[in-house]
Amino acid sequence: MRYVTRTSALECEDFNSAKSRLIERAEKFGEMSYEARRIIAMLSQDFIFDGCTILVHGFSRVVLEVLKTAAQNKKLFRVFCTEGRPDRTGLRLSNKLAKLDVPMKLLIDSAVAYTMDEVDTVFVGADGVVESGGIINMMGTYQIALVAHSMNKPVYVAAESYKFARLYPLDQKDMAPALRPIDFGVPIPSKVEVETSARDYTPPHYLTLLFTDLGVLTPSVVSDELIQLYL
Known part of the structure; x- marks a missing residue:
């Protein structure tokens, strides 16, 4: 939104001109996003080796591009x-991988610790990379990183640099909750409270490397890159 709306056309030109400028910038952003994913996919290839098992969580376009490039x-x-x-x-990601003929196993979320001894690396995307070098991502990323860390498995993050955010969460409750309804498949009594937050925060010391279009970064370097981006 910041990139697309950063144009004087919104204030200085008529409606049709402003609309055309917004569409133009949106299309340019799409091209930048695709190029960022391509760069990240190329940078990550040295960390995917023959015979390895990779654990992924949820759907991420950039992680999909990483795996697609490795398969190609x-x-x-x-x-x-x-x-x-x-x-x-x-399930959406597994359908994409199946079309690439990548050998795959689908897990229930609670089976992560059970299967971690078979895993060589963890690859996750990010909704946001914050100033601490940690990430905000879909619920469950934090616990996967905890299990991986306890078993000395590297956790790699694939994220475009436009996801870098000037935020510094201190704990899980230090973010605006993204709420969504959850279907448990059975009726839930009205007096039962349901946790509806959709994102969690993974601190930097549980992450190994971040693959970005700015290069391969350690979590400690993220703050420096943010300063450069926002100066």
């Missing part, structure tokens, strides 16, 4: 894909 490069790997509750975005 004839790398031999398999993917463990979580279901991704509450909206089951993992």
Whole structure:
């Protein structure tokens, strides 16, 4: 939104000219986004090796591009894909991977610790990369990173630089909650409280590297990059 609306046409030109300028900038942003995913996919290839097992969580276009590029490069790997509750975005990713003939296993979210000993690397996307070097991502990312860290498995984040945000959450409750209805498949008594937050925060010390269109970064370098982006 910041990129698309950053134009004087909104204030200085007529409606049709302003509309055309917004569409033009939106299309340009789409091109930039695609190019960012391509760069990230290329940078990550040295970290995907033949015979490895990769755990992914939910649906991420950039993670999909990483795996798609690896498959096109004839790398031999398999993917463990979580279901991704509450909206089951993992099922969407698994359908995409199946079309690429990538060997894959679909997991319920609570099976992450059970299967982590078979995993070599974890790849996740991010809704936002914050000043601490941590990430905001779909619910469950934090607990996956905790399990991976406890078993010495690297956690890699694939995120475009436009997702870098000048935020510094201190804990899970330090974010505006993104609420969504959750279908448990059975009626829930009206007196039962349901957690509806859709995102969690993963602190930087549980992350290994971030693959971005600015390069491969450690979490500690994120603040420096944010300063450059916002100066």
